[in-house]
Amino acid sequence: MKPPPFSYHDPRTVADTVGLLGRLENAKLLAGGQSLMPMLNFRFVLPDHIIDLNRVEGLSYIRERNGHLEIGAMTRQRELEFSDLVRARCPLMHEAILQVGHRQTRNRGTIGGSLCHLDPAAELVSIAAAHDATVTVAGPNGARDVAFADFPVAYMTPAIEPNEILTAVRFAPWPAGHGFAFVEFSRRHGDFAITSAAVLIETDAAGKITRASVTIGGMGTAPSRARELEQAIVGQVPSAQLFRDACESCRKLEAIDDVHAPAAYRQHLAAVLSRRALEKAYARLTGTDSPQARPH
Numbered sequence: 696m697k698p699p700p701f702s703y704h705d706p707r708t709v710a711d712t713v714g715l716l717g718r719l720e721n722a723k724l725l726a727g728g729q730s731l732m733p734m735l736n737f738r739f740v741l742p743d744h745i746i747d748l749n750r751v752e753g754l755s756y757i758r759e760r761n762g763h764l765e766i767g768a769m770t771r772q773r774e775l776e777f778s779d780l781v782r783a784r785c786p787l788m789h790e791a792i793l794q795v796g797h798r799q800t801r802n803r804g805t806i807g808g809s810l811c812h813l814d815p816a817a818e819l820v821s822i823a824a825a826h827d828a829t830v831t832v833a834g835p836n837g838a839r840d841v842a843f844a845d846f847p848v849a850y851m852t853p854a855i856e857p858n859e860i861l862t863a864v865r866f867a868p869w870p871a872g873h874g875f876a877f878v879e880f881s882r883r884h885g886d887f888a889i890t891s892a893a894v895l896i897e898t899d900a901a902g903k904i905t906r907a908s909v910t911i912g913g914m915g916t917a918p919s920r921a922r923e924l925e926q927a928i929v930g931q932v933p934s935a936q937l938f939r940d941a942c943e944s945c946r947k948l949e950a951i952d953d954v955h956a957p958a959a960y961r962q963h964l965a966a967v968l969s970r971r972a973l974e975k976a977y978a979r980l981t982g983t984d985s986p987q988a989r990p991h
Contacts, residue, residue: 698735704746716858719744726808764866768807784868791818791877797885816887821912825893826866834859847917874980876972890964894972914950942970
């Protein structure tokens with residue numbers, strides 16, 4: 696397995712990278728390479744030019760800015776895994792990152808590469824959807840922000856022009872003490888999830904759910920928010936029966952058939968995993984083992 700011939704480019708600034716994208720035809724960006732290199736070796740993609748982002752300045756950082764957690768596009772997944780700031784401000788991401796591949800892939804894989812590759816089963820893609828993230832894209836006309844809800848335009852196709860590059864992603868952290876959980880089902884640890892569920896919840900002093908985010912990954916062309924489920928539990932006092940009944944709506948989500956699982960199985964997993972994630976998130980929020988009685 697060898698990649699096809701290509702010309703290699705090694706820019707040092709975002710402006711130089713954007714300039715290369717504007718001048719070169721059939722160019723691909725190389726971030727961590729954990730998706731691109733296998734695709735090159737299997738010749739699923741045949742670029743004439745590879746533009747390496749690994750020495751572009753200013754694309755690798757994790758910081759808090761204006762109340763948001765901001766992460767540079769070239770930040771390695773391994774850095775996210777060991778970041779105290781990520782663990783404190785976005786614990787859902789910290790939990791999910793442990794499901795991303797293996798140590799070797801996390802050493803090289805980047806958050807920007809994962810979001811741009813936009814595999815619907817990718818953990819970081821689900822986290823961006825769950826947190827209503829915003830991505831920053833740079834092009835010849837400067838920088839622009841794109842709400843992550845508008846970022847996927849088709850299967851594995853982000854809303855980025857051919858002469859643009861993703862530079863950063865921003866997450867709005869939930870208040871301290873919120874409930875969170877990321878649960879996925881895959882054939883083996885490290886594989887892409889067949890289906891996953893990412894949950895964030897808040898409750899008020901009376902114990903009622905005031906805010907909920909439930910994202911199902913691996914179902915369709917992109918992770919999707921389970922809006923019907925979210926609406927069903929907001930304003931309610933959590934209970935095992937509430938979660939069980941509300942999560943049944945996930946069986947109606949559109950799902951794909953492929954070699955890994957039929958659509959009906961993915962819909963079943965969506966209902967089961969969303970319930971498990973809600974139970975886990977609520978248990979963390981309250982410091983209890985389950986929302987009243989753990990269903991069998």
